[in-house]
Amino acid sequence: MNDVPQIGTLNEKPLHAALKEWYAQPGDRFEVSVDGFVIDIVRGELLVEIQTGGFSAIKRKLTTLTARHPLRLVYPVAREKWIVKLAQDGSGRLGRRKSPKHGAFEHVFAELVSFPSLLSVPNFSLEVLLIQEDEVRRYDGKRGWRRKGWVTHERKLLEVVERRLFETPADMGELVPSDLAEPFTTSDLAAAIGQRRWLAQKMAYCLREMGALAPVGKQGNSILYSRA
Numbered sequence: 394m395n396d397v398p399q400i401g402t403l404n405e406k407p408l409h410a411a412l413k414e415w416y417a418q419p420g421d422r423f424e425v426s427v428d429g430f431v432i433d434i435v436r437g438e439l440l441v442e443i444q445t446g447g448f449s450a451i452k453r454k455l456t457t458l459t460a461r462h463p464l465r466l467v468y469p470v471a472r473e474k475w476i477v478k479l480a481q482d483g484s485g486r487l488g489r490r491k492s493p494k495h496g497a498f499e500h501v502f503a504e505l506v507s508f509p510s511l512l513s514v515p516n517f518s519l520e521v522l523l524i525q526e527d528e529v530r531r532y533d534g535k536r537g538w539r540r541k542g543w544v545t546h547e548r549k550l551l552e553v554v555e556r557r558l559f560e561t562p563a564d565m566g567e568l569v570p571s572d573l574a575e576p577f578t579t580s581d582l583a584a585a586i587g588q589r590r591w592l593a594q595k596m597a598y599c600l601r602e603m604g605a606l607a608p609v610g611k612q613g614n615s616i617l618y619s620r621a
Contacts, residue, residue: 408445408526411550412469416441427462430454440464445548448507455508459516468504470496472523472554479531479546489527496523498557499568499586502596509602518560525551566605566620568596576609576617 413423413433425435434441440462444451451466458464474492479485501521511517527549532542559565573585583593597618600606607621 406445406547408469408548408550409443412443412445412467412522412553415550415553416443416467428458430458432458438463441467443467445469448504452508455511455517459511459514461516463516463518465518465520467520467522468501469522469524469526469550469553470498470500471526471528472496473525475525475527475551477527477529478543479529481532492528497586497588498523499588499592499596502599503592505599506595509599512559512562512565512603518558519565520556520558522553523555524553527551562600562603562605565603566600569600569606569620575619577619578612578615578617580615582618 417423417434418436420436421441422435423433425432427435427440432440433443440458442451442455442464444466445468448468455464455466471492472495474494474496475489476492477489478487480487498521501519505512505519512519529546529549530543531546532544568586569582570585573581577585579590579593579597582597583590586593586596597606597616601608601618604621606618608616609619610617
């Protein structure tokens with residue numbers, strides 16, 4: 394392992410930088426080269442990688458490193474978000490409003506579908522942070538057609554409000570409410586966790602792949618699941 398100053402920080406976004414500072418402990422090393430990859434934080438033998446974007450981009454990195462090293466992936470989910478719009482000339486902001494959307498720990502499954510079985514690897518752990526953030530948007534008529542020309546420019550950390558560490562498939566399985574009767578469908582799971590069915594479907598898929606849920610039959614076209 395070698396310390397590599399500035400590598401990995403040249404294009405570092407504010408949210409990533411703030412989370413790295415928040416997560417750091419005395420004695421940590423930053424931007425360290427390990428087996429050809431740059432790691433955000435090295436804490437003794439533990440590698441800590443902070444990912445604020447999609448998981449698919451780091452699949453190869455995590456798969457390779459967890460074969461030889463203990464690695465923890467840290468992922469933020471916005472429990473509360475404020476939308477900040479910048480003036481087109483960058484001279485100031487046009488306004489700030491609170492988003493009606495609220496994130497939860499279960500939202501990590503939307504990304505975990507990229508490598509659901511990795512949590513079965515003893516060297517891998519996942520820590521999910523529920524945060525409050527500002528999402529800063531700027532106008533770009535060429536790229537932001539889905540938001541009437543507005544695109545996300547950067548995200549800024551306001552506060553970490555809760556954290557949860559998942560080290561085994563059983564830990565992830567605890568996100569299935571204990572009072573949910575078995576067997577259950579993804580519709581039942583969605584109602585139990587208070588989320589939409591598409592997220593419950595991703596959750597069930599991930600838990601099934603890591604061995605925390607097992608399919609036990611069908612109800613019409615819906616698969617029935619039971620805790621494994």
